Amino acid sequence: MRFRHSKADVYVPDQLEPIDSAMKRVTHLGIVSHQDDLEIAAYHGIAECFQEEGKWFGGVVVSNGAGSPRKGPYEKFTDEQMQEVRRREQRKAAFVGEYGVMIQLAYTSDEIKQSRKVDVAADIKDILVATKPQVVYLHNPADRHDTHVATFLRCLEALRSLPKEDRPREVYGCEVWRKLDWLLTEDKKRLSVDKYPHMLSALLAVFDSQISGGKRYDLAELGLRQANATYFDSHTTDEKSLLTFAMDLTPLIRDDAMDVEEFTLGFVERLLNDVRDRLRRYK
Numbered sequence: 001m002r003f004r005h006s007k008a009d010v011y012v013p014d015q016l017e018p019i020d021s022a023m024k025r026v027t028h029l030g031i032v033s034h035q036d037d038l039e040i041a042a043y044h045g046i047a048e049c050f051q052e053e054g055k056w057f058g059g060v061v062v063s064n065g066a067g068s069p070r071k072g073p074y075e076k077f078t079d080e081q082m083q084e085v086r087r088r089e090q091r092k093a094a095f096v097g098e099y100g101v102m103i104q105l106a107y108t109s110d111e112i113k114q115s116r117k118v119d120v121a122a123d124i125k126d127i128l129v130a131t132k133p134q135v136v137y138l139h140n141p142a143d144r145h146d147t148h149v150a151t152f153l154r155c156l157e158a159l160r161s162l163p164k165e166d167r168p169r170e171v172y173g174c175e176v177w178r179k180l181d182w183l184l185t186e187d188k189k190r191l192s193v194d195k196y197p198h199m200l201s202a203l204l205a206v207f208d209s210q211i212s213g214g215k216r217y218d219l220a221e222l223g224l225r226q227a228n229a230t231y232f233d234s235h236t237t238d239e240k241s242l243l244t245f246a247m248d249l250t251p252l253i254r255d256d257a258m259d260v261e262e263f264t265l266g267f268v269e270r271l272l273n274d275v276r277d278r279l280r281r282y283k
Contacts, residue, residue: 140173
């Protein structure tokens with residue numbers, strides 16, 4: 001495939017050729033902003049496909065990672081050097097997780113948000129056409145990272161540009177920078193991630209530029225997933241040992257007239273009503 005950014009990178013860990021064949025086998029696809037977002041947001045898909053016959057995870061990272069914080073051995077790295085480090089780290093994670101294909105589109109945050117948003121959406125559409133995934137993992141539209149929200153919107157544009165019969169069966173908006181424990185129980189899509197629990201640490205460990213840079217995502221994510229499982233319900237024993245939460249975004253690709261802002265704020269309004277009603281009930 002030819003992408004619209006000159007620095008786009010395509011990696012097939014098992015070296016299956018042609019690349020079109022590697023793309024066609026993808027059943028679960030994650031599309032996120034930054035290197036290591038896949039391993040946090042879309043781990044459910046990675047684990048679902050690992051060593052499973054007939055299932056393959058495909059990863060897409062839209063940005064180049066140039067603006068990442070840096071500390072320790074990476075403190076004096078230029079943006080160009082950091083881009084190369086993060087590109088290599090993402091390839092390593094794809095190898096460890098046995099992804100079917102790993103695509104890094106290499107856009108800047110500004111390009112994703114505004115200046116090349118048409119190109120970004122077009123590249124994502126091309127990937128969706130080539131892979132035809134059954135399940136897609138995205139950032140959730142209530143995420144508090146601007147680039148994550150912009151990436152989600154480019155993905156929604158791409159998904160809605162497909163014929164309805166070619167759209168995925170399921171689309172999930174996943175946790176990264178705004179966790180989703182605040183959703184009402186009935187609004188939470190529970191994604192069990194206790195399959196191959198050891199692999200999460202292995203995947204996140206390859207992103208040394210982030211961990212050495214002072215962000216212990218490896219520890220934080222394991223703790224969060226354990227907390228999600230324990231605190232999911234106060235009146236039952238734990239059914240799962242590790243959980244992540246997601247928004248079910250499938251309605252947005254079933255009905256193109258559905259307004260994304262109204263859809264997202266609906267989750268907030270239902271929380272507001274729940275808090276208000278409970279306070280009033282026991283005044």
